[in-house]
Amino acid sequence: MLNVRVEIRLFEESDWPAVWEIWRSVAVAGDTYDYPLDSTEAEGRAFWLLPAPAETWVGVVDGELLGTYHVSANRVGNGDHVANGSYMVAAGARGRGVGRALVEHSLVRARELGYSAMQFNAVVVTNTSALRLYRTLGFIIVGTIPNGFRHRDLGMVDFHIMHRFL
Amino acid sequence: MLNVRVEIRLFEESDWPAVWEIWRSVAVAGDTYDYPLDSTEAEGRAFWLLPAPAETWVGVVDGELLGTYHVSANRVGNGDHVANGSYMVAAGARGRGVGRALVEHSLVRARELGYSAMQFNAVVVTNTSALRLYRTLGFIIVGTIPNGFRHRDLGMVDFHIMHRFL
Numbered sequence: 072m073l074n075v076r077v078e079i080r081l082f083e084e085s086d087w088p089a090v091w092e093i094w095r096s097v098a099v100a101g102d103t104y105d106y107p108l109d110s111t112e113a114e115g116r117a118f119w120l121l122p123a124p125a126e127t128w129v130g131v132v133d134g135e136l137l138g139t140y141h142v143s144a145n146r147v148g149n150g151d152h153v154a155n156g157s158y159m160v161a162a163g164a165r166g167r168g169v170g171r172a173l174v175e176h177s178l179v180r181a182r183e184l185g186y187s188a189m190q191f192n193a194v195v196v197t198n199t200s201a202l203r204l205y206r207t208l209g210f211i212i213v214g215t216i217p218n219g220f221r222h223r224d225l226g227m228v229d230f231h232i233m234h235r236f237l
Numbered sequence: 238m239l240n241v242r243v244e245i246r247l248f249e250e251s252d253w254p255a256v257w258e259i260w261r262s263v264a265v266a267g268d269t270y271d272y273p274l275d276s277t278e279a280e281g282r283a284f285w286l287l288p289a290p291a292e293t294w295v296g297v298v299d300g301e302l303l304g305t306y307h308v309s310a311n312r313v314g315n316g317d318h319v320a321n322g323s324y325m326v327a328a329g330a331r332g333r334g335v336g337r338a339l340v341e342h343s344l345v346r347a348r349e350l351g352y353s354a355m356q357f358n359a360v361v362v363t364n365t366s367a368l369r370l371y372r373t374l375g376f377i378i379v380g381t382i383p384n385g386f387r388h389r390d391l392g393m394v395d396f397h398i399m400h401r402f403l
Contacts, residue, residue, distance in 0.1 A: 105316035149387040150271035214380015
């Protein structure tokens with residue numbers, strides 16, 4: 072499928088309704104993230120718009136906001152040189168390269184922000200499209216948490232922990 | 238060395254000065270936890286006294302507070318069935334079984350609280366006494382984050398991620 076051209080820019084307050092719609096639908100699907108399925112809009116904001124120096128970005132295609140990511144320090148203090156990234160793409164827009172554009176952008180941005188590596192703490196093993204994308208972009212599975220996730224449809228499944236240097 | 242008898246009870250506000258002294262000295266040592274070395278007392282409180290349903294416990298030997306741990310959910314939502322535990326023992330009291338008593342207590346307590354597993358996200362690989370203890374108590378290394386930790390004396394070292402079912 073031909074990939075679309077994705078404009079990626081910093082989140083602005085006026086983006087929130089579109090980001091919330093994506094966020095809510097991803098959370099409630101319960102198959103890729105462990106955000107509470109019944110998160111309120113305020114809780115969703117707190118999960119996604121993390122305090123600085125974390126950053127939230129959005130991906131826009133033909134004027135339509137179709138994806139978002141945030142990048143932050145994965146740990147504090149003397150572990151804060153490793154970044155964490157989280158990504159969401161609108162359900163109707165998947166398979167067109169939006170997610171890939173977001174992840175690639177986040178890797179560049181994380182390096183700009185001074186991080187030396189990126190870690191994902193909880194990639195659901197059944198999220199095969201994300202796993203394939205992350206591996207394509209150089210991430211390796213450094214560990215697996217057995218039964219780490221209560222998948223909404225599948226019950227207990229494992230989480231992978233993934234990592235790559237920047 | 239003969240192990241001491243450790244009384245383990247829930248943290249009370251009057252315990253804070255002793256907990257803070259242990260917490261501060263462990264943090265500033267910069268060899269086992271990535272809490273910021275220059276954390277203020279208020280920041281230390283926020284890191285250690287997590288909001289409920291997390292719990293903080295203390296270990297007391299002959300009336301002296303020598304160790305502390307907290308147990309919390311390691312993740313949110315559909316990942317909140319896995320616990321996280323963190324442990325600290327006063328520098329002068331190590332090697333006498335206080336840490337072991339705390340970890341053993343936390344495993345029982347975590348099960349009581351309904352968790353089905355315990356995960357440690359960041360065990361510094363050079364923290365050999367903790368690693369030995371955790372393995373003795375049934376934890377396995379499920380992954381390793383290369384150069385995850387800037388050790389105060391040794392520079393970049395790895396973190397292990399450890400896990401056991403309860």
